[in-house]
Structure formats: C-alpha cells, structure tokens
Amino acid sequence: MGLEDLQHNFLTGQIEDLVRWARRASVWPASFGLACCAIEMMAAGAADFDLARYGMEVFRNSPRQADLMIVAGRVSQKMAPVLRQVYDQMMEPKWVISMGVCASTGGLFNNYAIVQGVDQIVPVDVYAPGCPPSPETLMHAILTLHEQIRTGEILRRRSEGRPTHVEDAQNLWTPEVPVAVRVGTPK
C-alpha cells in the first residue's frame, strides 16, 4: 500500500497509523547471517532474548517474503554481489540493519578483502555497533527501526531524500546519514 501517494488528511491519517503499526509490529527478517554476529542474532532469537515478542522470530529464508535484512557479519568482496542480489529480491517497503562494526564500517579488518561498510552496497537504515553487538544492542537497533517506522520518518526520508533525526534548531552539524543507535531507551 503506497502511503506516499495518499492525500494526507484527517481520515487517511488513521489509516496511515494503522498501516505503520502493522508494518512495525511484524517485521520479518531475511536470514543473512555471515559470521560471528550471526550467532548473536541467533541468540537474540532464542530463549533468553526473545525476538518473538516483536513478532520477528520467523527468519524468512526467501528474501521475497522478508521486510528486513539484518546484515550480520563481515561482507567480503566475493559476497558483495550476492548481498546486492538478495537485497534486490526483497520487495518494498524494505529496511536494512547493519549489525556489528564489520558490516557498518569494515570494523577491525581494514584490508583488501572486506567491503568497508555495507552501506557501499545497500542503503542502511540503522547501524548497530559492537563486536559482536550483544542481543540487547540488536534489540535496541530493532526498536529504533520500529520508532522510525512508527513516525513515518523513514518513508518521508526516502521520498524527499532527507536524512532522519535532523535537528535544525540550533544549527548544529548534522550527519549526512542516519545516526547510529543512541544509548538510552527510545521515546
């Protein structure tokens, strides 16, 4: 349902909220676990830190049925085209969480073999730092994503080409890409 085309008024406002709630309450991740972060992602889906509380315990094996790609682990040069191919096969609306420092920036491995940041290949919405990020950090990243979906920021950003979380008020320097996971609970 393309919310972007609707005329925004009082009536459609309620529908938009409903659609956004539906989208964020059952985000289905595509399994794209690569290295150590994949094990922490599995641990986040298992008993002690349960992702099922967000409706996310089904890791869809086929990217065509998934909403979210959690790139968990280091992306090597050989894997990069495969990553792009999986991303291309997902249907809109789709989101990407870059989990771990290797996926976000290349991490510890600043060398010939690792792509220095998966945002060189796919557009990333939330970056979760850590090596590996503990399941709590991953859950915080997911909640940040949910927050962005709830306010509709994410779709507005895509259509207008603006970054989210821009605070123009005091002319502070703003990053050109979405901010990393903030410490503290989301609003």
Added chain:
Amino acid sequence: MRTIEREELLVAETSEGEQELQRRSNTAVNELGREIGAVLRSNDLHIDPTSIDFDRQDDETMIINMGPSHPSTHGVLRLMLELDGEFVLRCKPVIGYLHTGMEKTAEELSFIQGAVNVTRMDYLSPVINELNYSMAIEKLLDIEIPERAVWIRMMMSELNRISSHLVWMATNGMDLGSTSMMIYGLRERELILAFFEKTAGLRMNLNYVRPGGVAADLPDGWKDDVTVICDTIDERTYEYDQLLTGQPIFRERMVGVAPITAEEALALSVTGPLLRSTGVAWDLRRTMPYLAYDQVEFDVIVGTYGDNFDRYAIRLNEIRESIRIVRQCVEMMPSGDYRSQDPKVTPPPRARIGESMEALIHHFKLFTEGFHVPVGEVYSAVESPRGEIGCYLVSDGGAKPYRLHVRGPSFVNLQAIPLLMRGGSVSDAITTVSTIDPVLGEVDR
C-alpha cells in the same frame, strides 16, 4: 543497473567461473572420477569402477546451487550439487565468501593485538583459537606459564568446547526439523556466555588468552558459577537423549547416512569428531597432551561406522566429558599468578610506574611497540571442537608476526564433502554438512 530486464548482469556478477562445478560436457574423464570419489584412487584404495557413471548424459542431470546465503545456519558455504532427481552424483563446495584477509591483517598487528584477530576465525570457539596462537608464541619465546594460568586456560577451553558443541546440537537439531533443540542448545549456552562475560568482559570473541597467561584472574565466586553450569548442563544432556537419541525419525535420518572409512579420512587429512567417528582414537588432548590434560581424567569418544549418528553421539558425549574435566579443574585449581611475570612479556605492576623510570619505559614500550619474539618458526596445534587447529608462525625478530598461518580444521574437513554426499539424497546433504560442523570463519579466514 542490475534489474530483472538485465538478468545477465545479475548472473555474471555472482558467477565464480572456474571455481564452480562444470557441466559434464565440460569435464574431462579423470576430473569426473576425481570429483566423484576417485580422489582416493592414487592412494591405492579400491574404488569400484562401476560406481563411476562416465556415460551419463548432460541433460539427464541437473546442477543446482545451494547457498551461499541459505537457511541451514552454517555460514556462507556454497555447495554445487549435480543431481539425478533426488540423488546427489557430484558435489563441489565453493568457499571464500567470508575471506577476511586475517593472515594479512595479522602481519600489521603486534603479537599482543593478534589475539583479537585470531579469535574471530573460528567464532564458535574463540578461546581455543587464542590458545593456539598464544601457545605458538610461547614456544618461540620459550617462557614458562604459571600453573594457575594453565589450569584457567584449560577450564575456559573446555567450557568453550561445551558451548561450541551446544551450538552444534542446536543447529543440527534445527536442520533436522527440531526447533526445540535449537532453543535448548542456545539456552544452555547462555549460562556459559554469562560466565564468560563475568570473567572476560565479552560473551563471544573474548580477548582473554594472551601470550604469557590470561588477561585477568577468575572473578570471585567462580566456583559456584561453574558448578551450577556443570550440574545444569549435565542433567540436560539426558533430556537431549530423550528428545533425539532414541527417536525413530532422528535415527532413520542419521544412522547409516554418509559413512566414511578410516583410510579415507586419513587420506583426506580429516581430524576431530569426523576422524574419531571412523574408529581412529586420535585426540590431541590425549595423544599429544598440552596444558595440563595429562593430569585430568577423561575419555576419548570414538565411533564405529563413521556415519552421521556416530558424529552426533561423539559430540553429545564430548559435552559430558568436558563437564567432567571442568569439574576436575574446579577441584584442582592451583593458586598463583594468572600470567607470567617474565619481564619480556608482562608489563610491570601499575604502582611501580610512578616510582621507577625503567618501569615506565618498559610499560610504554610494551604497549606501543609490543614485545619482540626471537627469530624462528614454529607449528603448534591444539584440539578444537572441530579437529586439529594449528598455527604456523614465522617471526623475524620484530614485534609483529612475519607470517601467521592458521590451519583451520573445517577448511580441511570440507574436502570430505564430495565423498560423503555421493549417493545420498538432497535432504541427507543438509544433514551431512551439519554433522561435519564447518565454521566458515576458519575455512575462509
């Protein structure tokens, strides 16, 4: 722009040319024999010539691709299978999708920083990677490790072995369809990870075992924590027995599937549970003991038929044996230093830095440049949950390794895949890859 209209771009980008399995029309006869199983022909083993179907036509078979992104949670392994209906004729693993250039990065990091790099190779058993690396350095440095450090290392290695085998049981159960096994395995593992976090600060990839000893002493109350871990997991292994071992469907899928003989395993340089399942009782902890393994009692579990069920049983019982070793470590843990006091390796105590200039300079040099290791080369190996993990280290007298090569057991064990898969069905292919227990981090490094 890679879109559906321009499909040739999508395919071209992910094709790996020569590394892939080629169609029969492009494969020479001796290549065919080798891929199928006559890889062993030159070792004078008898291969039944009628088992190699040279005359099979190209259009009777289908080459499919499994991976590198596939749900069987073993990482980015790509398997190319040639199928006749449901049955696998040839198989070729294509690896390299997780190649991180760790051996090149190791040449840029000093010896004390190297543990951070090496620990991420086999990410399911990080302590054992670090132990392997530290032991190689200590052999070149020729220093003695205090007793307590040795026993702490042994206890942490065995806890790591338990957690690695628990992940294996979880993913193996999941591959066979038992999602409850996944939850049980990862739940037990959380107990161990909580202990690791208390001791080293990190759950996984803990930078704990360093050349000279360990990074920090065990926390207060560790004996109670470890005893709780041992008791809980010991009892739960009997629950796993109830869930899986006697269960008819599990047995049907695992017993007699993908057998391997001892001669084939030795020819393929296979080690670890894969080798022990054939009946060869080779476990480095028993046959070439390191640390204090000759002072603790444990059994080496050996299989008979070399099939998938033997490998499952070996790993389940190795969990129990490791618990036995950990209990003995708790009883017999000596007191003393947790790292060697040799000034070549260890910085002086912090209080002395304010008093003595030499101590300050020593501390500074050790942390900026690192300690120097004498010229030489060494190969040292330990027993990881997957087999023999070795470290070949060349030092040119500097503060950084000149060449670091880690012999990953999964890299070598994966060579057994074409042999094990032949004749099985596609569903057995998944189970077989699972019981080999590859960790792609150390395969690709």
Added chain:
Amino acid sequence: MISLSPLAPPGVRTSEGTAADLVCYPTRSQYFALVKSFKADAFEMCVDVCGVDYLHHLERPLPDGVEGTRFEVVTNLLSLSKRQRVRIRVQAGDDEPEVESLFALYSGVEAMEREAFDLFGIIFTNHPDLTRILMPEDWEGHPLRKDYGAGNVPVQFKEAPGPR
C-alpha cells in the same frame, strides 16, 4: 630429533626445530621423494601445506648448504602411530615459484595447495584443479605476497556532533 628413513633421497639437510621432531630442507627435486619416504615410514597424515614469502626477511637462518629463495612451501606431516611431527621446508623459487604437488600421496592437500596458489601464486605441478579458492575468480594479484599492499582505506575521523 628423529632421523630420516632409509628410503629418503640422499643429501637432504635436516635440523632441529621448535616443537617439531624434525625439520627437513629438501630441494625442489628431492621434495616428492622425501615426502613419499615419510609416508612409507608411517606418517599417515599431511596436516598442513602453506606458503611463505620471505621478501623482507631473506636473511633468515638456514642450515649450511640450503639456499634460501623468496618463496618457501612448508609442509607438516603427522604420524598417528608414532606420535611424531615432521616439518618440511622446500625453497620454491624467486620469480615463478613452482613445486610438485603432493596430491598423489595425500588427497587432503588439494584445498591447501589451492590456497597457497591463490594467495601466493605458487604453482603446484600435477595438481588436479589449480584454481583460486578464496578470492573471486577475476581477482588479479596474489594478496599475501609482501609487495601486495594490505589495502587499508584511510579513515577520516570527523568531529562528533555536539551534545544532543
């Protein structure tokens, strides 16, 4: 320190090594025959084959009579029955390193030799399938050589944003 078997080719230099029962230094022509003699002498498993590029450390210590070249291939053998390890260091050459493949003796060296070829460019003659294994097929160069840069991307640290 153990001794060579009587079937070994003559004139192979040996020495004691760290954590090895024996270290041998055959020439390229003696290499295959030496490994064959060890195999006949109950060394059932070839544990590891790797390459080393000594470009920055050409003056490494070697026994008399052994001439060091830029590339070296190191093979580790293991005897399960005798519980011994042997290391074999063969000097592979300077510009176009080439050694004979051990595939005919130990099938398990296939992947290890492919890796040495991929990362160093050492050619193994009589290897059944000498293609790249870790790098993509169209990669140029051999990454672990000392004259191949690490490929570091310079990291520019920007000033962090002010208080939120």
